[in-house]
Amino acid sequence: MEHDPIVARLRAAGCVFAEAEAAFIRRHLQDTGDIERAVESRTEGMPLEHAVGVAEFAGLTVAVADGVFVPRLRAEAIASAAAAHRPDARVVVDLGCGCGALAAALASRLPGTEVHAVDIDPASVVVARANGRRFGFTAHHGSWWDALPTALRGRVDLAVGYLPHVPTDRVERIHPDFRSHEPRHTVDGGPTGLDQVRAVAAPMGDWLSPEGVFVTLLSTEQAAAVPGRVLSADDEDAVMVLDGAAVGHWGL
Numbered sequence: 001m002e003h004d005p006i007v008a009r010l011r012a013a014g015c016v017f018a019e020a021e022a023a024f025i026r027r028h029l030q031d032t033g034d035i036e037r038a039v040e041s042r043t044e045g046m047p048l049e050h051a052v053g054v055a056e057f058a059g060l061t062v063a064v065a066d067g068v069f070v071p072r073l074r075a076e077a078i079a080s081a082a083a084a085h086r087p088d089a090r091v092v093v094d095l096g097c098g099c100g101a102l103a104a105a106l107a108s109r110l111p112g113t114e115v116h117a118v119d120i121d122p123a124s125v126v127v128a129r130a131n132g133r134r135f136g137f138t139a140h141h142g143s144w145w146d147a148l149p150t151a152l153r154g155r156v157d158l159a160v161g162y163l164p165h166v167p168t169d170r171v172e173r174i175h176p177d178f179r180s181h182e183p184r185h186t187v188d189g190g191p192t193g194l195d196q197v198r199a200v201a202a203p204m205g206d207w208l209s210p211e212g213v214f215v216t217l218l219s220t221e222q223a224a225a226v227p228g229r230v231l232s233a234d235d236e237d238a239v240m241v242l243d244g245a246a247v248g249h250w251g252l
């Protein structure tokens, strides 16, 4: 194969998927200065998506920024399951939106739907607002449901969230590139990983419409401890649907 200087530099820096990363960089950046800066940042250990400033998610290209959680491929299953489960949803909420990847995917898949997104991290909200202008959703700053306009109380047909759900003692296992560029609160879910799932579940019944549901992804192990229905699962992950009545006081 012809010598590719970008692939060679990425490989020398220890990037296992050097060819795929070089292709990603060239797909999203044209300016030679931008490409050089991205390659430099990546070889210094910045996650690829932060280095380039975008992530690919559910067929879309969304903006991301250093310090903001990089959307993971596995979370695409939440968007697919949620859109298939409630194609009739009129009001959709993405809880803990990061850059707003799930909100963008659902705004694209369910045209005409009112889509809101929430995050506690101001840097994430800035990026989510930029993505919201492109894909058609509104991002709010604050904690879980409290960040939403009160007019949405009892009207949310479909809530989604890829919540922080890594058990505290497993956070150290996350790849160091991500660990040093994504704040700990984006992943750490407490001792069992379920602290934030409980925090979201507790007031859920007040915000969901009578037929409303919350769709999330947990580890298959965690799913067994949560009062919801598994929509799909493999050895690692389970996509779950929870409704306000089933959750009851579980989150309290």
Ligand SMILES: C[S@@+](CC[C@H](N)C(=O)[O-])C[C@H]1O[C@@H](n2cnc3c(N)ncnc32)[C@H](O)[C@@H]1O
Residues within 6 Å of the ligand: 069, 070, 071, 072, 075, 095, 096, 097, 098, 099, 100, 101, 102, 118, 119, 120, 121, 124, 142, 143, 144, 161, 162, 163, 164, 165, 185, 186, 187, 196
């Ligand atoms: C695992 S990341 C997922 C981000 C995004 N949904 C995605 O898939 O790319 C979890 C997100 O929850 C946010 N978060 C943590 N605690 C929160 C809270 N109390 N209220 C709202 N968002 C919170 C974090 O800032 C982070 O962006």
